[in-house]
Amino acid sequence: MKYNYKIVLGLLIILNFSCDDFLEITPLGQTIPSTYNDYVYLLNSDALIYQSEIGYVNLFTDDLEKSLDDDMPDEVGFSSLPEFGINYYYFNPGPTYPLDTNDAFFSSAYSQIYTYDFVANGIMEVTDATEEEKLAVKAEALFCRAYNFFKLVNLYAKAYDPDTASTDYGVPLILDDNIYAEYGRNTVEEVYSQIISDLLEAIPNLNLNASSNYHPTLSAGYFLLAKVYLFRGEFEQALTYANLAIENKGSFELQDLKNYIAFEGGWGGRIFNNTTYEAMEEMYDVSENMYIKNSLTNFNGTALATEELVAVYEKDLPEGSIDKRRDLYFETDQAEFNLGSPIFFPGRTIYGAFVTRNAGILLPDLYLILAELEARIGSKDQAMEYINYLRDYRITNNVPLTAASNEDALNIVLEERRRELSFLSDFRFQDLKRLNKESAFAKTITHTVEGVDYTLPPNDPRWILPLSNDVIQFNPDMPQYDR
Structure with missing residues (x-):
């Protein structure tokens, strides 16, 4: 089921997308891609390479330590962390970002999804390419959309559980390139089903080798x-x-x-x-x-x-x-x-x-x-x-x-x-989160700062990142996890 609350992502997408000549100004009625090369150009945008701030979720894990001990240098303390990073490390409940700051990864992921929607929904209409060429472009857009939804649902929702996935809050499935449309928060099952559908449609038209590993x-x-x-x-x-x-x-x-x-x-x-x-x-x-994906976080x-x-x-x-x-x-x-x-x-x-290590x-x-x-x-x-x-x-x-x-x-x-x-990237975070569903591997994470222990038990709702602040501000009735 889709939870019938409204979500407005248009402003978020416009402000965070930067595809030089096309999508950035399309909402204002200017040039719209119409040729095969136009759509290929969109898929080569630098804006699609980045997974902004996703690496910060390492602060939840058992791999990374920050320290205020007297014999440790200032560099490994907290002065270099943004406020949300400090909230991650201390496992603080509630919102992680300041109310006047939006989640950069959430915003960039949906900006990218808008591009992939635009390409997937429009490429088959061009008249200057073969069917094979158009299907290959659509396949890339569908794959990349699925990739982003997979990242999103595993950060901003519960780990997949077959017993509850059909009712667990997932993330909005944005499948149209209409930035003014209203969307609800889909379930985890619906998001996973869409990811699988996109990939099954894409795979027959993906090439054995690509022009680059982007x-x-x-x-x-x-x-x-x-x-x-x-x-x-x-x-x-x-x-x-x-x-x-x-x-x-x-x-x-x-x-x-x-x-x-x-x-x-x-x-x-x-x-x-x-x-x-x-x-x-x-x-x-x-x-x-x-x-290749660059997390812009190290x-x-x-x-x-x-x-x-x-x-x-x-x-x-x-x-x-x-x-x-x-x-x-x-x-x-x-x-x-x-x-x-x-x-x-x-x-x-x-x-x-x-x-720079590949986060893709x-x-x-x-x-x-x-x-x-x-x-x-x-x-x-x-x-x-x-x-x-x-x-x-x-x-x-x-x-x-x-x-x-x-x-x-x-x-x-x-x-x-x-x-x-x-x-x-988010690899260790995702492994801990999924393995917490298995009793043999469930693990409580403990961070100790100045002699005080801060703990995150398995399957605690704090493993679920809250939706970006701008989404909640536009949609105060949007269902959220209690973290």
């Missing part, structure tokens, strides 16, 4: 569908689509982190190829980045890794081996990072990749999902084969891991997910 491929389509079914707990379906994703991966390959070394520099001076001594490639040149030099996360990196590490993810992206005890002088954090580890769809995540699904419903040995293949690209002198049972394999896989995806 655009989705066939493999990315199958991957996202697999992840949707994984989050729904429908593992057989998820494994089917994950296998199709890996079978159609085309030219995507894992990046071998063993080929890189880290120095104490900051942006442009941190990670280098150990043969050519050139700086690590930009994310659009990295072969494992299947679909904690470089401003957040500690929890001692628990550091221990996860050290677990199962062969003697004399180096986990390059730990080596390249973190520093222990002290660091410089081009800050002018060293900062000291004795006995602790600070995050400092100082490279990654080949390593596909291997991890395949491994998780095999561990859940298939072969523990196949699960470990996927994990060991990934670790061979991450760990010097790697020694293959083995699992005594499927349960053992699943624990190993989930630990590897944490190593691979820490501090990256």
Whole structure:
């Protein structure tokens, strides 16, 4: 069911969208795209690359620590955080953003969705392209719309539960390019169903290879569908689509982190190829980045890794081996990072990749999902084969891991997910949230500040982000979660 309250997103979209010649001024009656190239141009807008502020949800997790301890530098305190970030870290109830500030990710996601609606609903009307060309453009728009709805529903709603999804508040499904239309808040089930529908329509017309990894491929389509079914707990379906994703991966390959070394520099001076001594490639040149998104959020030099996360990196590490993810992206005890002088954090580890990491769809995540699904419903040995293949690209002198049972394999896989995806986009937040539905993995998160513990139990409503303030102000009767 759709909750029959009205939502006005027109102003939000107009103010946050910037597609130079077209959509920004379309509501005022000016130029409307009418040719194939016009629509392709819209899909190449820089505004579609970004996932503004999504990485801040790491502040909810067990990977990141902020500290006011006397022996810790000011950089790892709270002065660099916006008010909503502080609310995240302390698990404060109620609104997270100040009342005069809107949620940047929510706004940008719906701005992007408006673009994809416009393209999906209009491209088939142009007369200067073949049917195949038009269907490919529509497929990209549908995929990208589904991607945004998937992010939104997993941030601003309950984790998917088949027993309650048909009544749980989801997010508004905006499927028309009419910015003045009125919308309700759809249920979680309705949003997931729309995501699946969009992907099933898109996949037959996605190409094996794209012009760049800013655009989705066939493999990315199958991957996202697999992840949707994984989050729904429908593992057989998820494994089917994950296998199709890996079978159609085309030219995507894992990046071998063993080929890189880290120095104490900051942006442009941190990670280098150990043969050519050139700086690590930009994310659009990295072969494992299947679909690029930039989160515009990083904690470089401003957040500690929890001692628990550091221990996860050290677990199962062969003697004399180096986990390059730990080596390249973190520093222990002290660091410089081009800050002018060293900062000291004795006995602790600070995050400092100082490279732009892809927050979208990654080949390593596909291997991890395949491994998780095999561990859940298939072969523990196949699960470990996927994990060991990934670790061979991450760990010097790697020694293959083995699992005594499927349960053992699943624990190993989930630990590897944490190593691979820490501090990256919303991945850890989403894993914690979905796994809280399983008693074996449900976890209370504790943040300690100046000796005071702040806790977030499993399935607590504070795991659900509130809708953006402007939506609530325009629609005070919009149903909300009590957090």
